[in-house]
Amino acid sequence: MPSPTATADLANQLRASVTRLARRLRYERADTALPLTHLATLGSLDRHGPLTPGELAHHERIQPPSMTRVLAALEGRGLVSRHPHPTDGRQVLVELTDAAHELLAEDRRRREAWLSTRLSELSAAERATLRAAAEIFDRLVRG
Amino acid sequence: MPSPTATADLANQLRASVTRLARRLRYERADTALPLTHLATLGSLDRHGPLTPGELAHHERIQPPSMTRVLAALEGRGLVSRHPHPTDGRQVLVELTDAAHELLAEDRRRREAWLSTRLSELSAAERATLRAAAEIFDRLVRG
DNA sequence: TCTAAGTCATTACCTTTGCTAACGAAACTG
DNA sequence: CAGTTTCGTTAGCAAAGGTAATGACTTAGA
Numbered sequence: 001m002p003s004p005t006a007t008a009d010l011a012n013q014l015r016a017s018v019t020r021l022a023r024r025l026r027y028e029r030a031d032t033a034l035p036l037t038h039l040a041t042l043g044s045l046d047r048h049g050p051l052t053p054g055e056l057a058h059h060e061r062i063q064p065p066s067m068t069r070v071l072a073a074l075e076g077r078g079l080v081s082r083h084p085h086p087t088d089g090r091q092v093l094v095e096l097t098d099a100a101h102e103l104l105a106e107d108r109r110r111r112e113a114w115l116s117t118r119l120s121e122l123s124a125a126e127r128a129t130l131r132a133a134a135e136i137f138d139r140l141v142r143g
Numbered sequence: 144m145p146s147p148t149a150t151a152d153l154a155n156q157l158r159a160s161v162t163r164l165a166r167r168l169r170y171e172r173a174d175t176a177l178p179l180t181h182l183a184t185l186g187s188l189d190r191h192g193p194l195t196p197g198e199l200a201h202h203e204r205i206q207p208p209s210m211t212r213v214l215a216a217l218e219g220r221g222l223v224s225r226h227p228h229p230t231d232g233r234q235v236l237v238e239l240t241d242a243a244h245e246l247l248a249e250d251r252r253r254r255e256a257w258l259s260t261r262l263s264e265l266s267a268a269e270r271a272t273l274r275a276a277a278e279i280f281d282r283l284v285r286g
Numbered sequence: 287t288c289t290a291a292g293t294c295a296t297t298a299c300c301t302t303t304g305c306t307a308a309c310g311a312a313a314c315t316g
Numbered sequence: 317c318a319g320t321t322t323c324g325t326t327a328g329c330a331a332a333g334g335t336a337a338t339g340a341c342t343t344a345g346a
Contacts (some may be wrong), residue, residue: 004263010274011258015168016183017277020284022165023204023333025158035302040159053324061163066304068325090312090323115154118283120147126279131153133276134160136269140261141163166304169331178332196295209333211296233294233341 018137025115037062039107041070042079042100050095052085061141079103161280168258180205182250184213185222185243193238195228204284222246 026036034042037060044059045051051059057067071094074080079100085091096104119127169179177185180203187202188194194202200210214237217223222243228234239247262270 004259007259007263007270010270010277011262012186013277014262014273015179015258016186017280017284018161018165018168019179019183020204021280022161024284025161026333036158036162037303040162043155043159054322061166062303063305064324065306065326069303072325088313088323092324115158115283116147116150118286119154119157120150122279126275127150127153129272129275130157130279132269132272134153134156136265136273137160137164140258141160141167143261170304180332197293205332206334207295208297208335212332215296231294231342235295 038070038074041067041074042096042104045080045094045096046101046104050083050093052091052093054091056094074100181213181217184210184217185239185247188223188237188239189244189247193226193236195234195236197234199237217243 040060041056044056048059053067053071054064056071057064060067062070071080071082075082079097080094081097083093083095085093119130122130183203184199187199191202196210196214197207199214200207203210205213214223214225218225221240223237224240226236226238228236262273265273
């Protein structure tokens with residue numbers, strides 16, 4: 001049974017640390033020139049294949065109108081394309097273009113970026129801790 | 144020796160997870176009515192004692208003008224006070240008011256908020272993982 | 287010593303990126 | 317086949333960050 005104040009302290013610490021790291025990460029993405037959410041959206045499409053805007057919004061925990069704007073930006077850059085849904089005329093299927101696949105591959109290849117460098121300076125045990133933490137975060141968010 | 148692609152994958156995963164959690168946390172702070180950065184700033188002052196705006200900005204990884212705005216808001220709510228620096232006329236010392244100390248204590252006491260609830264549903268081992276991860280995050284950010 | 291350059295906080299203005307409300311088209315339901 | 321629901325979008329707004337410029341003060345150099 002966890003002490004309530006210990007849990008509250010952890011919540012406090014975690015909130016502060018996660019917030020700072022997220023802010024740092026946001027401003028460390030200069031080389032790709034793509035906002036974090038846009039990159040994450042491409043990542044979702046890469047992992048799951050074509051998805052509808054609604055599904056993407058749910059995945060990234062943003063509201064559908066926000067995803068509409070993300071998709072408009074990505075389509076404008078030629079990174080995704082929208083296609084009519086085969087059975088449901090209301091829905092739309094979004095998929096990656098070849099350019100996006102190249103961008104993702106290139107992004108992964110030359111990811112000598114800030115976070116990777118930092119991570120490689122950690123011990124294997126510390127990296128394992130972070131890997132486990134990321135999984136827990138996803139579970140927390142998924143709720 | 145860590146495999147480079149494994150490190151890049153971890154970087155990817157961590158970036159996505161941290162971003163989503165930070166976004167969720169930001170929109171989960173309704174009860175205190177204080178933005179995350181404001182709360183974190185009060186926390187820094189609580190931990191370190193009086194600091195200058197520049198030091199606070201560095202701590203929270205935001206630019207000085209942004210911190211000026213945070214401090215203006217906090218001062219407007221009677222949570223911090225500004226005092227002249229004893230030896231350097233350009234600088235300012237910011238410190239917590241009694242009201243802020245009360246707010247922090249109260250905040251800690253009644254933190255039945257989303258994150259605490261979620262955390263208390265985890266196992267002790269998982270909480271330990273998160274505690275360790277938070278520490279590593281701070282080290283990553285501190286550089 | 288006194289002028290020039292640098293530093294600190296602030297002000298003014300802009301951008302990014304999320305939100306909610308409202309709407310039109312398409313799909314279900316009874 | 318009329319009424320309701322769902323999906324994506326549009327429109328408008330708010331939060332929270334950034335950069336550039338300013339003014340007061342300090343430090344360094346001739």
